Amino acid sequence: METTSKKIYIVIPAYNEETGIASVISHLKDFGYENILVVNDGSNDYTEEKAREAGAEVLNQIINRGQGAALRTGIEYLREVYAPDIIVTFDADGQHQAKDIAAIIKPLIEEKFDIVLGSRFLNKKSNAPLLRKIVLKAGIIFTNFISNIKLTDTHNGFRALGKKAIQKINISHRGMEHASDIIDEITKNKLRYKEVPVEIIYTDYSRAKGQRTSGFAKIGIKILIKKLTQ
Numbered sequence: 001m002e003t004t005s006k007k008i009y010i011v012i013p014a015y016n017e018e019t020g021i022a023s024v025i026s027h028l029k030d031f032g033y034e035n036i037l038v039v040n041d042g043s044n045d046y047t048e049e050k051a052r053e054a055g056a057e058v059l060n061q062i063i064n065r066g067q068g069a070a071l072r073t074g075i076e077y078l079r080e081v082y083a084p085d086i087i088v089t090f091d092a093d094g095q096h097q098a099k100d101i102a103a104i105i106k107p108l109i110e111e112k113f114d115i116v117l118g119s120r121f122l123n124k125k126s127n128a129p130l131l132r133k134i135v136l137k138a139g140i141i142f143t144n145f146i147s148n149i150k151l152t153d154t155h156n157g158f159r160a161l162g163k164k165a166i167q168k169i170n171i172s173h174r175g176m177e178h179a180s181d182i183i184d185e186i187t188k189n190k191l192r193y194k195e196v197p198v199e200i201i202y203t204d205y206s207r208a209k210g211q212r213t214s215g216f217a218k219i220g221i222k223i224l225i226k227k228l229t230q
Contacts, residue, residue, distance in 0.1 A: 068178025
């Protein structure tokens with residue numbers, strides 16, 4: 001863990017993650033991250049119990065509202081209750097690596113940037129399936145065009161928000177489209193941003209739990225509709 005006096009919190013949106021949530025929390029604790037909040041997004045399994053047993057704080061959403069809504073709940077709660085200096089968003093399916101958090105938060109600790117975004121395409125270790133990689137690359141081109149920003153990875157849930165970003169960013173989409181909300185908020189609020197390479201580990205479990213490749217088209221349509229109706 002990066003040695004710092006800053007208050008760092010990890011927020012994990014989780015839906016039916018009883019199989020792996022404890023190992024994700026343990027993985028984070030092994031690297032010295034103790035302030036972990038799991039937002040249990042209406043799970044109908046033992047996600048809450050497993051997360052609490054592993055040492056995380058848990059917020060429960062009564063119904064499944066989507067990853068965007070869970071992150072919004074978690075960020076707002078942390079902001080109001082703990083006034084963190086940095087919030088790291090981290091997936092519950094084991095794709096993200098705690099060893100990469102130090103690189104994600106370093107630019108925020110140095111106060112050179114307001115938000116840092118993880119990119120799987122700046123790291124040659126990525127084992128993303130070919131079809132997923134093609135779809136993600138297409139999504140990058142689409143998002144960069146409509147959001148007037150240049151990024152190498154636009155739908156990566158591994159990111160860190162500094163104080164200004166925590167205060168300014170508003171997530172409006174309930175589902176996976178929230179990633180584009182965050183990108184729009186970067187430009188809207190003139191946030192200083194940086195990408196850093198991260199390693200994403202794809203497993204059979206994470207592929208089954210994650211966004212289906214076919215779903216990215218629906219995300220794009222929703223984002224475009226929102227843009228046209230603003």
